Amino acid sequence: MKFTKHVFVCTNQKEAPKKSCGAEHGAALLDAFKQELTQRGLQKEIRAQRAGCLDACAFGPALVVYPEGTYYGNVQVADVAEIVEKHLVNNEVVERLKLDF
Incomplete structure (x- = not known):
């Protein structure tokens, strides 16, 4: 496998009044992760x-x-460094942002 982990950031745009990750700075999050x-x-x-x-x-x-399949929600650009350090580098879930479905 080329990559040990993948981070998929939702950048989907939906028409108002529905909430959409793209409208809620999804692209900025992707840029911050990169x-x-x-x-x-x-x-x-x-x-x-x-x-x-x-x-x-x-x-x-x-x-x-x-590959863990861990979902995070209400993620802000300021949370990116913490997710990278804790989850991506040290394999520790950021509990305060984790979504449980």
Whole structure:
């Protein structure tokens, strides 16, 4: 496997009045993940990419980390460094952002 982990960030846009991750700064989150991974030299082992709807709109902005399948919700740009450090580097779930379906 080329990447040890994948971060899929929802950037889906829905028409108002429905909440959508794309409208709630999904693209900014994706950019922040890419920047953080690059700064840490992790971009060759961990991939962050855009995703369509993750079916977690009510909890957005949302993302999912694979291979674990851990969903995070209400993620802010300020949370990116913590998710990278705790989950992606040290395999520790960020409980305060974790979604339980």
